[in-house]
Amino acid sequence: MRFFAVVLACVFWFSGPAQAEVKEVYDFDTRAEEQRYQQLIAELRCPKCQNQNIADSNAPISKDMRDQVYRMMKNDASNDEIVNALVLRFGEFVQYKPPVDRRTILLWAFPAIAVIGGFLVVAGVVWRSRKRSQDEPELSEHDKTRAERMLSGQDDQTDR
Amino acid sequence: MKRLFMFLPLVVAVAIGIFLFTGLGKDPTELESALIGKSVPEFSLQALVDPDQTLGTSVFKGQVSLLNVWAEWCPSCWDEHEYLMHLANDKGVRIVGLNYKDTREKAFSFLNRLGNPYETIIFDPQGSLGFDLGVYGAPETYVIDAEGVVRFRHVGVVNQRVWEEELLPIINQAKGNS
Numbered sequence: 001m002r003f004f005a006v007v008l009a010c011v012f013w014f015s016g017p018a019q020a021e022v023k024e025v026y027d028f029d030t031r032a033e034e035q036r037y038q039q040l041i042a043e044l045r046c047p048k049c050q051n052q053n054i055a056d057s058n059a060p061i062s063k064d065m066r067d068q069v070y071r072m073m074k075n076d077a078s079n080d081e082i083v084n085a086l087v088l089r090f091g092e093f094v095q096y097k098p099p100v101d102r103r104t105i106l107l108w109a110f111p112a113i114a115v116i117g118g119f120l121v122v123a124g125v126v127w128r129s130r131k132r133s134q135d136e137p138e139l140s141e142h143d144k145t146r147a148e149r150m151l152s153g154q155d156d157q158t159d160r
Numbered sequence: 161m162k163r164l165f166m167f168l169p170l171v172v173a174v175a176i177g178i179f180l181f182t183g184l185g186k187d188p189t190e191l192e193s194a195l196i197g198k199s200v201p202e203f204s205l206q207a208l209v210d211p212d213q214t215l216g217t218s219v220f221k222g223q224v225s226l227l228n229v230w231a232e233w234c235p236s237c238w239d240e241h242e243y244l245m246h247l248a249n250d251k252g253v254r255i256v257g258l259n260y261k262d263t264r265e266k267a268f269s270f271l272n273r274l275g276n277p278y279e280t281i282i283f284d285p286q287g288s289l290g291f292d293l294g295v296y297g298a299p300e301t302y303v304i305d306a307e308g309v310v311r312f313r314h315v316g317v318v319n320q321r322v323w324e325e326e327l328l329p330i331i332n333q334a335k336g337n338s
Contacts, residue, residue: 047191047296060261061296064287089193089294 033073040069040082045094053096065094111139193302193313194294200227200308200329201292208267208281215282220308224334225254226327227302228278228318229290232266234298240317241274247323248277253331257281260290260298303327305334 028034038055043089044065046057050076054062054069065086086094139147192263195201200217207213221226228244229235257278261268262285284290293302296315303312312330314322 047294050188060287064291068291088194089292090296091191091294093191 013122036079037073040073040079041066043096044069044083044086047090047094067089087096177265190315191296193310194206195310198310200304200310201289203282203289203292205289206283208257208264208283210282211224215280217281217308219256219282219335220304220306222306224252224306224331225256226331227256227258227304228262229258229295229298229300229302231260231262231298232260232270236262236268236317237299238274240299240319241277243317243319243323245275247318248279252302254279256304258289258293258295259283259292260295261285261287301327303330303334 008060026037028037034151039141041055044054046054046059046062046065046136048059048061049057053064054065068086069082072085077085092098098107100108200220202217204214204216207215219225226247230241234254244255248255255278257280259281265279266284267283282289287295293300299317301314302310305311311334312326314326316322318327
């Protein structure tokens with residue numbers, strides 16, 4: 001356990017400089033603009049290093065893409081225009097959030113479908129077990145008296 | 161009916177298995193170009209060999225060509241170069257080069273050592289045409305038809321297998337249409 005803590009500490013210690021490496025300096029007029037930039041580059045995916053967004057990646061292509069985002073922001077482009085410009089060049093792959101359209105509707109709807117489906121299955125199981133317990137016949141008079149005798153410990157019959 | 165329900169998990173497992181199995185052989189790092197079926201983006205760049213010559217999309221007009229994106233700093237470009245030489249010299253394939261984010265000096269030393277399979281070479285030190293094409297890793301090789309429309313992109317080394325299985329069929333198709 002202590003070993004694990006040491007390893008964890010090392011991981012955090014060394015990950016600091018690695019992340020700081022990829023930040024270049026861009027000037028923004030307002031804080032809001034900078035946040036918009038950060039949000040955009042966090043949502044765009046690097047085509048070269050596929051499991052990173054262009055904010056984290058230090059591949060040359062990611063730097064080019066960040067430059068392009070910055071340039072377009074300076075030219076008053078909207079978020080959609082910027083994302084479209086990159087999608088036109090690199091394909092839909094670069095969007096971490098795929099657009100909702102006919103091809104992707106199943107993808108977007110799947111969580112809801114899974115939840116509703118699971119709910120229906122559970123509801124079905126509960127409903128069926130309730131129905132079964134209602135349908136079971138009541139004990140006959142003879143069985144009832146036998147059961148009472150058994151419970152009070154007076155049963156001496158061995159036939160079953 | 162109940163019996164059939166017992167097989168439902170099996171059916172689901174088989175379906176998921178088939179779905180996942182089809183994905184096994186695919187190379188996830190190879191993305192289809194967003195430009196397939198579209199014209200090569202407009203550009204105006206110097207020729208590598210002659211700085212006074214300006215090249216544009218007209219270099220692709222009239223003939224089916226390969227556009228090969230290369231650079232001296234790219235190790236795989238060294239690997240594939242011999243095969244490109246073979247394609248240009250023995251098979252008569254028209255190859256247009258795009259020298260990507262390189263310097264003239266390094267590009268020339270590369271060509272002097274390995275030979276020049278390119279009919280023309282576009283010099284793109286800033287990577288601007290590369291960016292418009294969606295180049296994300298050299299080497300990349302595009303099939304461009306006689307109208308200057310991108311038909312196919314291969315990311316990675318061109319070798320005999322890639323040529324025979326991927327590039328040649330598309331080149332033949334592009335030639336047949338025009």
